[in-house]
Amino acid sequence: MSQSLRKPEIIKIARREGRVTVDGLVDHFGVAPQTIRRDLTELAETGKLERVHGGAVLPSTTTNIGYSERRALNQAAKVDIARVCAKQIPNDCSVFLSIGTTTEAVAAELLHHQGLLVVTNNVNIAMILSQSPSIEVVVTGGNLRRSDGGLVGDLATQTIRQFQFDYAVISCSALRDTGDLMDFDIQEVGVSKTIISHSEEVFLVADGSKFERKAPARIASMAQVDMFITDRPLSPACTRFCETSGTRVLYA
Amino acid sequence: MSQSLRKPEIIKIARREGRVTVDGLVDHFGVAPQTIRRDLTELAETGKLERVHGGAVLPSTTTNIGYSERRALNQAAKVDIARVCAKQIPNDCSVFLSIGTTTEAVAAELLHHQGLLVVTNNVNIAMILSQSPSIEVVVTGGNLRRSDGGLVGDLATQTIRQFQFDYAVISCSALRDTGDLMDFDIQEVGVSKTIISHSEEVFLVADGSKFERKAPARIASMAQVDMFITDRPLSPACTRFCETSGTRVLYA
DNA sequence: GTGATAATGTTCGTTTTTGCGCGTTTTTCG
DNA sequence: CGAAAAACGCGCAAAAACGAACATTATCAC
Numbered sequence: 432m433s434q435s436l437r438k439p440e441i442i443k444i445a446r447r448e449g450r451v452t453v454d455g456l457v458d459h460f461g462v463a464p465q466t467i468r469r470d471l472t473e474l475a476e477t478g479k480l481e482r483v484h485g486g487a488v489l490p491s492t493t494t495n496i497g498y499s500e501r502r503a504l505n506q507a508a509k510v511d512i513a514r515v516c517a518k519q520i521p522n523d524c525s526v527f528l529s530i531g532t533t534t535e536a537v538a539a540e541l542l543h544h545q546g547l548l549v550v551t552n553n554v555n556i557a558m559i560l561s562q563s564p565s566i567e568v569v570v571t572g573g574n575l576r577r578s579d580g581g582l583v584g585d586l587a588t589q590t591i592r593q594f595q596f597d598y599a600v601i602s603c604s605a606l607r608d609t610g611d612l613m614d615f616d617i618q619e620v621g622v623s624k625t626i627i628s629h630s631e632e633v634f635l636v637a638d639g640s641k642f643e644r645k646a647p648a649r650i651a652s653m654a655q656v657d658m659f660i661t662d663r664p665l666s667p668a669c670t671r672f673c674e675t676s677g678t679r680v681l682y683a
Numbered sequence: 684m685s686q687s688l689r690k691p692e693i694i695k696i697a698r699r700e701g702r703v704t705v706d707g708l709v710d711h712f713g714v715a716p717q718t719i720r721r722d723l724t725e726l727a728e729t730g731k732l733e734r735v736h737g738g739a740v741l742p743s744t745t746t747n748i749g750y751s752e753r754r755a756l757n758q759a760a761k762v763d764i765a766r767v768c769a770k771q772i773p774n775d776c777s778v779f780l781s782i783g784t785t786t787e788a789v790a791a792e793l794l795h796h797q798g799l800l801v802v803t804n805n806v807n808i809a810m811i812l813s814q815s816p817s818i819e820v821v822v823t824g825g826n827l828r829r830s831d832g833g834l835v836g837d838l839a840t841q842t843i844r845q846f847q848f849d850y851a852v853i854s855c856s857a858l859r860d861t862g863d864l865m866d867f868d869i870q871e872v873g874v875s876k877t878i879i880s881h882s883e884e885v886f887l888v889a890d891g892s893k894f895e896r897k898a899p900a901r902i903a904s905m906a907q908v909d910m911f912i913t914d915r916p917l918s919p920a921c922t923r924f925c926e927t928s929g930t931r932v933l934y935a
Numbered sequence: 936g937t938g939a940t941a942a943t944g945t946t947c948g949t950t951t952t953t954g955c956g957c958g959t960t961t962t963t964c965g
Numbered sequence: 966c967g968a969a970a971a972a973c974g975c976g977c978a979a980a981a982a983c984g985a986a987c988a989t990t991a992t993c994a995c
Contacts, residue, residue, distance in 0.1 A: 447759050449695070450688055453982080463944050468983070478795075484951060484982065485688050554809055554822070561829045570806070570834055572824035572842040577813045582822055586842060590824040593838075687952085705972080715954050720973070736961065736972065 452486035508638045511683035513537040524597040530581035531602030533636045554580040583618040588625040599630035605646035610653035610672035613646035623650045639663030704738035760890040763935035765789040776849040782833035783854030785888045806832035835870040840877040851882035857898035862905035862924035865898035875902045891915030
């Protein structure tokens with residue numbers, strides 16, 4: 432039995448059993464452990480299997496690693512912000528939840544609300560909310576952005592235009608002293624603008640780390656935001672801006 | 684982090700039983716309690732399980748259990764069917780993948796294709812395909828169906844109407860001897876019909892268990908299907924029907 | 936037959952995993 | 966409440982698995 436014949440069979444066994452062991456394959460093929468190890472290593476390199484001590488398993492189709500790391504970042508602050516935000520949203524109304532790790536946290540906090548219609552362009556939020564039997568979830572169409580599960584582009588804005596929301600919860604990549612909401616992705620900017628124009632009340636959630644970052648594309652002005660929920664005090668300039676534009680600021 | 688052969692199986696058991704005990708796993712794997720505890724602790728650290736005294740339970744944020752069970756059902760057959768189906772699809776074309784566990788398996792098999800544009804109304808498929816950097820993924824809008832992550836309703840059909848696909852891969856809940864494709868959910872029927880009318884080539888994937896089931900709503904006739912991929916021989920009546928209507932049948 | 940090439944087997948030092956002892960924490964039950 | 970029992974986590978040594986280098990065998994073109 433040559434290597435070229437062994438590999439397909441290893442994959443076949445792995446698919447059937449969910450996993451393979453070095454010992455098991457040694458018995459099965461009657462070759463040395465080292466040979467099996469070589470096979471498994473090569474199969475792992477081409478992504479067919481995932482190598483583990485003692486054998487190999489089917490590659491886990493779970494979520495993006497980089498993203499889950501980012502999600503953990505500043506998690507405590509995000510949850511606090513999310514809790515405050517969720518308290519501002521009553522039962523029996525329509526809500527839009529936008530892309531972002533903080534808005535995801537808001538989704539988790541909304542799980543015990545009743546009679547909500549939630550529209551979202553974030554696949555992760557859809558997954559989170561699908562747990563609750565008392566929330567109707569609508570997903571906008573759009574191009575799937577690999578990095579964070581966001582749906583952007585023309586299809587997304589098209590869908591949003593068909594609704595008028597009681598509340599929209601949006602986020603941003605960065606926040607300037609001039610009271611401008613900024614983002615990295617120009618496609619997302621279009622979506623955010625559309626959301627704002629189709630919502631009665633716009634909530635912005637952003638943890639303090641956003642104050643120190645820069646991003647190239649302008650989404651909107653703070654003047655278009657009705658409530659801003661964050662965890663760190665704003666700069667004096669920004670505070671003044673919120674006062675004059677009538678934006679309420681809540682601290683978590 | 685280091686993997687272990689046991690961990691995937693522990694998760695599998697946990698999904699089936701809802702919980703796992705240290706003692707039970709010690710018996711199951713024939714290892715020391717310490718080893719099991721380490722496994723459970725590590726699984727808890729990565730959020731796969733939630734640790735409790737004496738064992739572990741599913742985390743509160745886990746997705747629908749009934750669904751993952753159903754996905755495991757007949758898994759080997761589905762994967763075989765999916766592999767045959769994926770071979771029929773070339774690189775650099777547009778594909779629609781519909782709702783269904785078999786179509787999910789097709790998505791997994793398509794991961795190594797190049798230059799695909801895949802449109803889907805299944806959130807799970809979107810997640811699977813987001814791993815591949817060489818596949819552009821578009822999600823249709825729609826009402827999220829909790830049971831299986833499907834997107835249905837008017838928004839979904841609206842999105843589909845804006846495309847013309849090279850290939851569509853659809854599934855069905857049941858298949859009648861008369862050559863009719865049947866489904867449980869009337870909302871999904873509308874989506875499936877729209878898909879068929881916007882695709883050059885329609886592939887139907889269905890494992891043999893569908894032959895024995897009944898479902899109330901009619902999606903389409905086998906005559907509208909260009910290729911049918913399954914794992915068990917069709918009934919004589921159905922075979923004749925496929926011959927007269929020019930539907931090619933492939934066996935995995 | 937012969938030599939080149941690839942696959943497999945063998946040896947050995949290194950890394951990872953596992954099991955055990957033991958003190959601490961949590962649960963159970965009178 | 967309080968003690969016994971069970972479960973837990975930690976450190977360490979044994980065992981298993983690992984990978985690299987090298988020897989051996991099989992394969993194939995010439």
